[in-house]
Amino acid sequence: MLKKPRNGNSAQHKYPHVGRTVSLASLSAHLGLSKASISRVLNGAPAARSIPQVTQDRILAAAQALNYRPNLLARSLRRGQSMTVGVLVPELSEGYATLVLAGLEETLSAAGYAMMLVTHHHQEAKLTDLHRIVMERAVDGIVAVDTSLPVIHSTPTVTISCPDPHDGVTNILLDHDRAAELALSHLYALGHRQIAIIKGQPFSSDTDIRWRSIQIAATRLGLSLHPKLVVQMKENLATDEPGFLAAQRLLATGIAFTAIFAFNDVSAIGAIRALQAARRQVPEHVSVVGFDDVTLAAYHRPALTTVRQPLRHMGALAAQSLLHSFTSGGNHEASHSVVVEPLFVLRNSTAQSPALSLQC
Amino acid sequence: MLKKPRNGNSAQHKYPHVGRTVSLASLSAHLGLSKASISRVLNGAPAARSIPQVTQDRILAAAQALNYRPNLLARSLRRGQSMTVGVLVPELSEGYATLVLAGLEETLSAAGYAMMLVTHHHQEAKLTDLHRIVMERAVDGIVAVDTSLPVIHSTPTVTISCPDPHDGVTNILLDHDRAAELALSHLYALGHRQIAIIKGQPFSSDTDIRWRSIQIAATRLGLSLHPKLVVQMKENLATDEPGFLAAQRLLATGIAFTAIFAFNDVSAIGAIRALQAARRQVPEHVSVVGFDDVTLAAYHRPALTTVRQPLRHMGALAAQSLLHSFTSGGNHEASHSVVVEPLFVLRNSTAQSPALSLQC
DNA sequence: GAAGTCTGTGCAAACGTTTGCCCACAGGAG
DNA sequence: CTCCTGTGGGCAAACGTTTGCACAGACTTC
Incomplete structure (x- = not known):
């Protein structure tokens, strides 16, 4: 992660172009337009409709030229969603978890979500600890695989093969x-x-x-x-x-x-x-x-x-369920189970x- | 991720305590102290030394009681580091990647870092895409496993089994x-x-x-x-x-x-x-x-x-190397190789x- | 000519932290 | 009495976005 040098920092002109984060402010200065307009155009916000095409092109071109990358931390902070889900898994061993992860990853990444992965090795202490860590990172949702959750927070959660289903969390499990x-x-x-x-x-x-x-x-x-x-x-x-x-x-x-x-x-x-x-x-x-x-x-x-x-399918189902609960605004329906058939x-x-x- | 209701939102008193994010501001209001002091105490900042023990205890107790959790997005944004590393992997299949991941996870999580996991299935398009995604999430470092990187950004990077080592990135590879x-x-x-x-x-x-x-x-x-x-x-x-x-x-x-x-x-x-x-x-x-x-x-x-x-050891080495480059302030030494022996x-x-x- | 509707854009607040700097007061030294 | 050194703590800026609201001019409608 790059940090723009502090104001008083003389490193600024020692390395004139290194570590220079290009932000909306840079673009704003460069284009002579406000950050607001630029943000709107870049995000295709409805309010951008009233901005003439020529200006929009100018903005897009500049963003391209300066290689502008939005800072997702700032965006997440402001928007209140991080496009990230936390995945709790007992361990990264052969077989079980790996296949579930593959299913999860496929569906989540297709929807633009990233996965934050943590393991707990079935240790109670680590579990509450890691759960806390995931919460603090403000993930939009949690998938817990083969894990008995100590406590459910208000973050949307779906479990896979959870022995003690909690209220309001859907559980994917085998028949x-x-x-x-x-x-x-x-x-x-x-x-x-x-x-x-x-x-x-x-x-x-x-x-x-x-x-x-x-x-x-x-x-x-x-x-x-x-x-x-x-x-x-x-x-x-x-x-x-x-x-x-x-x-x-x-x-x-x-x-x-x-x-x-x-x-x-x-x-x-x-x-x-x-x-x-x-x-x-x-x-x-x-x-x-x-x-x-x-x-x-x-x-x-x-x-x-x-x-x-x-397993792979169960991962995909979990991801779908989570994505669904994002769009449907987290309606707290009673604990819901999805049963999959063995072969x-x-x-x-x-x-x-x-x-x-x-x-x- | 919880969002505090907007000011004009009448939902605020409909559900008085649901969705209430407890932030430094809440604590501040509750304690009658400034956010600054609270932050300093909670982080054990050096400046907290001059705050009397009784006040510190009061702050800690309140944080505990209200179940305060720092928002890591905000912290990362301000501090300029996210305590997260991005991991690029061809796929989540049996064996290879899984073992490397296990080694990575162990070392990184012990140091307090979380892993953001993305796969690219050896597809060029996806690779640049995902690399971009990882960058935007402001990770502190990147580990690329069995991946030939299209371009290196200024983010500290270490590769595992990378065929074309880049300048300034250490590469873990087999003899x-x-x-x-x-x-x-x-x-x-x-x-x-x-x-x-x-x-x-x-x-x-x-x-x-x-x-x-x-x-x-x-x-x-x-x-x-x-x-x-x-x-x-x-x-x-x-x-x-x-x-x-x-x-x-x-x-x-x-x-x-x-x-x-x-x-x-x-x-x-x-x-x-x-x-x-x-x-x-x-x-x-x-x-x-x-x-x-x-x-x-x-x-x-x-x-x-x-x-x-x-493989597991290679993952651990990669993590160590990355952690080292964090603390040593990213000294851009020339491309460095770590060779491990087969058995x-x-x-x-x-x-x-x-x-x-x-x-x- | 007045009133309304677009069009095009900007201001500033807000998200939740962290931190440089400032201040007020108390006590001791000179 | 003045100067200095802690002690205890607060103000406000900054990180980079997003977005509600405002506003000025142009154009249409009556």
Whole structure:
């Protein structure tokens, strides 16, 4: 950011043209017109209609020639909107957040908005801190991804996969009931009856709702989930280690199971690693279903059978919703939910239950 | 962003406390002190020393009670610095950009800076456009990742993997000579003599320098690269398709080769897909070396032998360099380069040349 | 000829901070 | 008594825009 030298500053004539910000005032002096007229013309304000074309051309030419750039800080301050939205994200890891961001970015930048990005690593302290930072920067809106917000300010907000929806903020979320049903009924159809579940970490926003959906789907299928075959990941790591450890705990129970439904693709990969280390082949001995369908899933061997979450689309929807609330003047409708549908992706990490062939 | 209702607006007493921005003026009215004193105390300005402790406490308490938040737009406008850096990135895809961003974010946010993120998809028009947008937002600095900048403004800038370094901007880049040597000498030691090369797309900033380094390394090893076994990717896609197509072109030449050195991991994966489709096994028939060591590389089967680029670290270095140039007052030293070292990662996509065993 | 409507433009306030400078007063030194 | 040095704090300008209002002249309408 360039700063025009203070008046008393002698640097002014030492470097006559360096650091010279060209502002409306410069243009005004140069053209002999008022800042007001120039601003109006440059912004195509309605009041500029009464300014003759020749003058308008003169202004535009001068702006071009002097390479005038409006200072968006000043504009934002005056207009009361900054054309910027703050994006809160747990971390910049592979897959999840990245895809959502891509969807957000596309839609927002097409509408002329810029993104201010902050991460909080699921740490409560950082979260309130960063939320404050975003607020102070006077963003026009906030998108919180996979984050449970401590408190909602009056800034328009939309959340993605938020576990505890707040009043007046629209929440984009997956149809978890359908997702669980897709995964479990697939395993059921393959003859699996002893299915283990790897739950997400306590801090992950999808954990609870996904687990509820799994229970519902299991009940509908007449499938009983052995309590000891339901383990939860604890570690706050962006690697496959939590899944690896969870699967090890499953194996340590000594209870037989022929399939695992993992919380996400990365933990599914960790689980497969643990199974292979214990000499159980996937999918021959144990089937594994992942979640999300991040890029990794397709390239892993065995390629992961998984439930795709349309992350990019969810980002785009969030952006649209936010943009809509800008134009519609922030009508505080009650908490609104947008539900998106999952897609089942069949690959090679699932197969017929070995228990089934034994029965034959 | 909240806007205080205009004076003539009757909404003011309709909603007495909603939309009320608490500013220095509010505090001033509330405390009976001037905005100046309040500002000085709140900022711990040196001039605040002469203000008695009891008054200071009163001010701090009031700020707390009324939940005062400084408006960073106003502050930035006045101070001439926005505590924000703009980050230009080709796209938000898996791997490359994400890891760099993570490194940037960590260092910048620790120093109190926020990131403004924009993508340009390697499109020239968008690039100048977005560069302009970033400039207008009065960022204190710019980080351009894998981007060839059309023109440098006076804003402090640091580039990561920039092909054409500009004066006065420090460029963080990989030691490509070393990287090429690591990969090629590994293949050479395994007995490979007919090595095919998949070059990067023309728009990718590392393409040329990497290719030069490969030639140097090949010469040093006494290895001759068959011109027809050097193909270049063209497609602007974030998938493995460009690598797939490139490998198909290699196969179509009919010229024998026992190894491929790919431009990056994703294209290596695409190449492996093409080889397998043509009934050539990896690594038994053909060895493949990737580049970057994105997360994908470790999970792919066969796991990729690759050259790791310390992307996260490069991001952190860029941030540090930028922060340094802020404090040291932007001394325009000549174009400065920071070179980081690659790390060879041996996995399962490379093996002894089949030509070698034939010779035995 | 008076009244109204355009046309073309400028003044100045406002957005919320920060900061250079000034002032008033109290107390001590000379 | 005068001079000087803190102490405690306020005034107002400045950052660069945007915009409500005013205004002067020209032209039309009655």
